[in-house]
Amino acid sequence: MNGPISVNGGFNQEVGFVVAFIVGGLFGFFLERAGFGSAKKLTAVFYGKDMAVLKVMFTAIVVAMIGLQYLGVFGRLDMSLLTIPPTFLGPQIVGGLLFGVGFVMGGYCPGTAVVAAGSGRKDALWFIGGVLAGIALWVVGYPSYAGFYKSGSMGELTIPEWLGKSPGVVAFFVILMALGAFWVATKVEQKFGSNDEGSIESKGSL
Amino acid sequence: MEITSTKHNPMVSPHLDVWGWDVALYLFFSGLAAGVLIIAAIQYLYYGERKMSPMARYAVIAASIIVPLAMLGLLHDLANKANILAFYEYWNFTSTMAVGARALLIIPPVGLLFGLTLINEGLSERWGRLKVLGSWLKKYEPILARLTLVCGLFLGTYTGILLSANFGRPLWNTALLPVLFLVSGLSTGAAAMTLLSKDEAERTLLTKLDINLIVAEMGLLFLMLLSFALTTRAQHDALSLFLGGGFTASFWVFIVGAGLVAPLFLEQLQIRGKVMETVVPSIMVLIGGLALRVIIVMAGQASMIPN
Amino acid sequence: MSISLTHKEVAERARDETSTPRPYWNPYVAGIGLGLTLVLTYYLMGEGLGASGAFTRFVAAAEQTVAPRYVAKDPYWSGYLSGEPVLKAWLVFEVLGALVGGVIAALTAGRFKVMSEHGTKVSARQRAVLAFAGGLLVGVATRFARGCTSGQALTGGSVLAVGSWAFMFAVFAGGYAAAWFVRRQWQ
Numbered sequence: 001m002n003g004p005i006s007v008n009g010g011f012n013q014e015v016g017f018v019v020a021f022i023v024g025g026l027f028g029f030f031l032e033r034a035g036f037g038s039a040k041k042l043t044a045v046f047y048g049k050d051m052a053v054l055k056v057m058f059t060a061i062v063v064a065m066i067g068l069q070y071l072g073v074f075g076r077l078d079m080s081l082l083t084i085p086p087t088f089l090g091p092q093i094v095g096g097l098l099f100g101v102g103f104v105m106g107g108y109c110p111g112t113a114v115v116a117a118g119s120g121r122k123d124a125l126w127f128i129g130g131v132l133a134g135i136a137l138w139v140v141g142y143p144s145y146a147g148f149y150k151s152g153s154m155g156e157l158t159i160p161e162w163l164g165k166s167p168g169v170v171a172f173f174v175i176l177m178a179l180g181a182f183w184v185a186t187k188v189e190q191k192f193g194s195n196d197e198g199s200i201e202s203k204g205s206l
Numbered sequence: 207m208e209i210t211s212t213k214h215n216p217m218v219s220p221h222l223d224v225w226g227w228d229v230a231l232y233l234f235f236s237g238l239a240a241g242v243l244i245i246a247a248i249q250y251l252y253y254g255e256r257k258m259s260p261m262a263r264y265a266v267i268a269a270s271i272i273v274p275l276a277m278l279g280l281l282h283d284l285a286n287k288a289n290i291l292a293f294y295e296y297w298n299f300t301s302t303m304a305v306g307a308r309a310l311l312i313i314p315p316v317g318l319l320f321g322l323t324l325i326n327e328g329l330s331e332r333w334g335r336l337k338v339l340g341s342w343l344k345k346y347e348p349i350l351a352r353l354t355l356v357c358g359l360f361l362g363t364y365t366g367i368l369l370s371a372n373f374g375r376p377l378w379n380t381a382l383l384p385v386l387f388l389v390s391g392l393s394t395g396a397a398a399m400t401l402l403s404k405d406e407a408e409r410t411l412l413t414k415l416d417i418n419l420i421v422a423e424m425g426l427l428f429l430m431l432l433s434f435a436l437t438t439r440a441q442h443d444a445l446s447l448f449l450g451g452g453f454t455a456s457f458w459v460f461i462v463g464a465g466l467v468a469p470l471f472l473e474q475l476q477i478r479g480k481v482m483e484t485v486v487p488s489i490m491v492l493i494g495g496l497a498l499r500v501i502i503v504m505a506g507q508a509s510m511i512p513n
Numbered sequence: 514m515s516i517s518l519t520h521k522e523v524a525e526r527a528r529d530e531t532s533t534p535r536p537y538w539n540p541y542v543a544g545i546g547l548g549l550t551l552v553l554t555y556y557l558m559g560e561g562l563g564a565s566g567a568f569t570r571f572v573a574a575a576e577q578t579v580a581p582r583y584v585a586k587d588p589y590w591s592g593y594l595s596g597e598p599v600l601k602a603w604l605v606f607e608v609l610g611a612l613v614g615g616v617i618a619a620l621t622a623g624r625f626k627v628m629s630e631h632g633t634k635v636s637a638r639q640r641a642v643l644a645f646a647g648g649l650l651v652g653v654a655t656r657f658a659r660g661c662t663s664g665q666a667l668t669g670g671s672v673l674a675v676g677s678w679a680f681m682f683a684v685f686a687g688g689y690a691a692a693w694f695v696r697r698q699w700q
Contacts, residue, residue, distance in 0.1 A: 019558060020606035021610040023610065024609065024611040031611070032622070059541050067549065081559050084669070085660060087676030093679050100688035104647075105691065106648045109564070127645065134653045135568060136652075
C-alpha cells in the first residue's frame with residue numbers, strides 16, 4: 001500500500017497510537033544517542049564548544065527531506081496528504097526568538113527534556129514543569145494576543161511554492177547550505193571546542 | 207441490594223460502568239499484597255528463616271495491612287451514602303462473592319501473626335505482650351508460613367475470580383483470568399520487594415524471579431487472546447477490543463510495551479551485568495500491573511454478549 | 514533461560530560496564546537515524562514528530578479535571594480540543610514512546626544517572642530556578658509558534674514549510690543573543 005498508510009486506511013486511529021508509541025520510542029532513542037539528553041551538550045551549540053545540535057538537526061532534516069521527496073517521486077507516498085505545519089510568520093518568528101532564549105536558559109527543548117528526564121536529569125523535570133506552567137499561563141492571557149496569534153496566516157506554504165521553484169531545486173540548495181553549515185560548525189569547534197565529549201561525570205552534581 | 211451479573215439487570219447491560227478506578231486500584235493492591243505474601247512464604251519454606259532479609263519480614267506485615275486497607279479503599283467516600291450501597295452491591299454480587307469476601311477476612315490476621323514471628327527477634331522489649339505472643343507462636347511458624355502461602359494464593363486468584371464470575375462479560379469470563387492476575391500479582395510483588403530491598407543478593411534473586419514471572423505472564427496473555435480467538439463470537443468480539451478496537455492502544459502500549467516487554471528487556475540486561483541496576487524496570491512492572499487491572503476492568507465493561 | 518552469574522559477578526560486571534558512559538554517537542549517524550524515523554512517521558501516519566503538542570494536551574487534561582466548565586468556555590481550549598478525550602492523541606503516545614526510548618537508550622549506554630546538570634559556578638538550586646524559568650519561556654513560545662524544535666524545526670523543516678524555517682532561524686538567533694547572559698550556568 002502507498003503511504004501515508006493510516007490516511008489510506010491501512011489502520012485505524014487506535015492502531016495509529018501504537019505506531020505513535022513505537023516511532024516515539026525510536027525518536028527518543030536516537031535523541032539520547034545523539035547526546036540530547038544532556039543540557040550541557042545541547043547548550044554547547046550556543047557557545048561554539050560542541051556543534052552536535054546543529055549537525056544532528058541539519059542531517060536529520062536533509063535525510064528526511066530527501067527520503068520524503070524520493071518516496072514521493074516514485075509514487076510510494078502521496079505528498080499532498082502529508083500534514084504540513086501552517087505558516088504564521090509573525091507569531092513563529094516571535095515564538096522562535098523567545099524559544100531560543102528559553103532554550104539556552106533552561107538547557108532543553110520539550111522533546112529533549114523528556115529524554116533527559118528519562119536519563120535521570122532532575123533539572124529536566126524542572127524544565128518540564130516550567131513548560132507546562134508556561135503553556136497554562138499563555139492560555140490564560142490568550143484573549144489579549146489572539147489577534148497577533150492568528151496574524152500573517154499563509155496556509156500550508158512551502159519554500160518551493162513560495163519561491164516558485166521545484167522542490168528538487170530547493171532541496172539542492174538546502175543540502176548545499178547544510179554542507180556549508182557543517183563546515184563552519186567544524187571550524188567553530190576547532191576554535192572554541194573542548195574535548196570532554198561523552199563524559200558526564202565532570203559535568204554535574206547530585 | 208442484590209444485583210445479578212446477567213443481562214437481566216439494567217445496571218449490567220447494556221452498559222456496566224459502575225466499576226472504575228477504585229475497583230482497579232483495589233485489585234492491584236490486593237494482587238501486589240498476595241504476591242508479597244506468597245514470595246515471602248516460599249522464601250521461608252524453601253530457603254529457611256535465617257536467609258530472610260529484614261525487608262522480606264516487614265513486607266509480610268505491610269502486605270497484611272494493605273489487604274484490608276485496599277478493601278476499605280472501595281469505601282473511599284464514607285460521607286456519600288450511595289457509595290456504601292455500592293459497596294454492598296459489590297460484595298453481595300453473587301453468593302460465591304459473599305463467601306469469598308468473608309474468607310478474605312482471615313488473611314490479615316494470618317499474615318500479621320506470621321510477620322510477628324518473623325520480626326520477633328528484632329522486636330524491642332517495649333512491645334511487651336506482642337513480643338511474648340511472638341515467641342510463643344514461634345513453634346507454629348512453619349504452619350503459619352504454609353497458611354500464609356495458601357492465603358496469598360487464594361487472594362491472588364480471588365482478584366481474578368471476582369471478575370471472571372461475571373457470565374455476562376465475555377472478556378472476564380475466562381478461567382485464565384484468575385491465573386493471569388495471580389502471576390501479575392506475583393510480578394508486582396517481586397518488583398515492590400526489589401524496590402525496597404537493601405540487599406544486593408536479594409535484589410538479584412528477585413529480579414531473576416521477576417524475569418520468569420514476566421515471561422509466564424506474557425504466555426498467559428497470549429493464551430488468553432488465543433482462546434478468545436478460537437471460541438465463541440462473544441469472546442471474539444472481546445478480543446477485537448484489543449486488536450483494533452477501543453482499547454488497542456492502551457493494551458499494547460501500557461500492558462505489553464511499557465509493562466512487560468521493556469522491563470523484561472532491561473531486567474535481562476541487568477542480570478547479565480550489561481546495564482546498571484536502577485529502579486526503572488521495577489517501576490515499569492508496577493505501572494504495567496496497574497494498567498492491566500485498569501484496562502481489564504474498563505474493557506470488560508465494554509465487552510458483552512451480542513444480542 | 515540460563516542465568517548462571519552469581520550476584521557478585523553481576524554487580525562487578527555492571528560496575529565495569531557501566532562505570533564509564535559510552536561515547537555519544539557520531540552526530541551525522543544520529544541525524545540519519547532521526548531523519549529516517551521522521552520519514553517512517555510520515556510514511557505511516559501522514560504527520561510528523563512533535564513534543565510540545567503533547568505538553569499542551571497534558572495541561573488541557575489537568576485543567577479539564579480541575580475546572581471542566583472553565584475549559585469548555587475558554588476561547589483557546591475550546592478551539593483546540595475536539596470531542597475525543599484530550600489525552601487520546603497521536604502526540605501523547607509518541608511522547609510516551611520517546612520517554613521509554615530515552616530511558617532504554619540512556620541505560621544501555623551507561624548514561625542513566627539521577628543528577629542535575631550544570632557548571633561548577635552555580636548550585637543545583639540555581640540551576641532548578643533557571644531550568645524552570647527557561648521552561649516557562651519555552652512553554653509560552655511553543656504556543657505562539659504552534660510547535661517546538663521537533664514539530665516545527667525538524668518536521669516542518671524537512672517538508673520545507675516556510676514558517677518552520679523562519680522559526681528555526683529565530684531559535685538560533687534568540688539562543689545566541691541570550692547565551693552570554695547565562696554562560697555562568699554551564700561553566
